[in-house]
Amino acid sequence: MAAFSMNELIVAYLAREIEDGDLCFVGVGTNGRAFTLAVGIPLAAVRLAQMRHAPGAAVYWGNLLEPDLSAFPERLNQDAFTRWPGAAAPTDTGIKCDMLSRGRFDVCFNSAAQIDRHGNMNITAIGDRDRPKVRLVGALAQPDHAAFVRRPYIVMDLDRRSFVERVDFVTSVGHLDGGTSREAAGLAPGGPHRVVTDLAVFDFTPETREMRLVSLHPGVALGDVTDRMGFRPAVPDSIAVTDPPRADDLDAIRLRIDPNNILLRE
Known part of the structure; x- marks a missing residue:
């Protein structure tokens, strides 16, 4: 089996989840790992899906804050980054919000500082709301994604500080308190x-709407996952292994x- 990074595995997994004709929303990421999770991995996944099985998939990409587009010698602007087939250049923010509220998006990608067992997310503040320890980026359009998009995907690194029993602030409602x-x-x-992480993939149980383990990435043990969570997810009797990227997936991503x-920088 060809060696691959976890970023490449996540890209291949998400690409398989995208269907032909899907309209996908990719938002913003500030820099570093936040950019890779919220923007880089989703953009690569949509493009791989277009190349493999979903030529009619399209991506709506929000305002880009990072990276430095001088890496693209042909045209030193955002168009150089979004000229892929099926991609859409940014348009007026009001159009995006209107499309969200009317349920026009099939897929969206989000990351967060915190997520809890019922999929509620926090990108607003850590600690007390009125006197927070850390002030985060704020809601942006994330509440609309969780409210109106058909298949929201959360892309995060697994960490006890991020996967918490209850988020400090509900920026966007997942399954609230569970159940109905x-x-x-x-x-x-x-x-x-x-919820797609660097170690495993999760979904939510139909009855309780609590986070449930779907698959472990190759070489990852169950304890590696639960040790990095502030709550214990539902664990099925049989746990699948996430399919690794194929050799031609890796060639497409890298070349x-x-x-x-x-x-996909680390």
């Missing part, structure tokens, strides 16, 4: 579809999609 609490609060059915290691 989301619908009881007047929200449409929905919430996170999958055509991200040859300069801009999207």
Whole structure:
């Protein structure tokens, strides 16, 4: 089996999840690992899906804050980054919000500082709301993603500080308190579809809507996952192993999609 990074594995997994004709929303990431999780991995996944099985998939990409686009010698602007087939250059923010509220997006990708067992996410503040220890980026359009997108995917690194029993601030509602609490609060059915991490993939149980382990990445043990979580997820009797990227997936990622290691930098 060809050697691969966990970033490449996540890209291949997400690409398989994208269906032909999907309209995907990719938001913003500030820099470093936050950019890779929120923007780089999703963009690479959509492009790989277009190349493999979903030529009609399209991506709507929000305002880019990072990386330095001088890495693209042909045209030193955002168009150089979004000229892939099926990609859409940024448009007016009002159009994006209108599309979200009307349920036009099939897939979206988000990351967060905190997520809890029911998929509620926090990108607003750590600690007390009025006197937080850390002030984060703020809501942006994340509440709309969780409310209106058909299949939201959460891409995060597994860490006890991020996977918590209860988020300090609910920026976006996942499955609220579990069960039917989301619908009881007047929200449409929905919430996170999958949580994809550097060690494992999770979904949510149909009855309790608590986070459930779906698969472990190759070489990862169950204890490696649970030791990095502030709560214990539901664990099925039989745990699958996440399919690794194929050799031709790796060639596409490394040679055509991200040859300069801009999207998937560690």
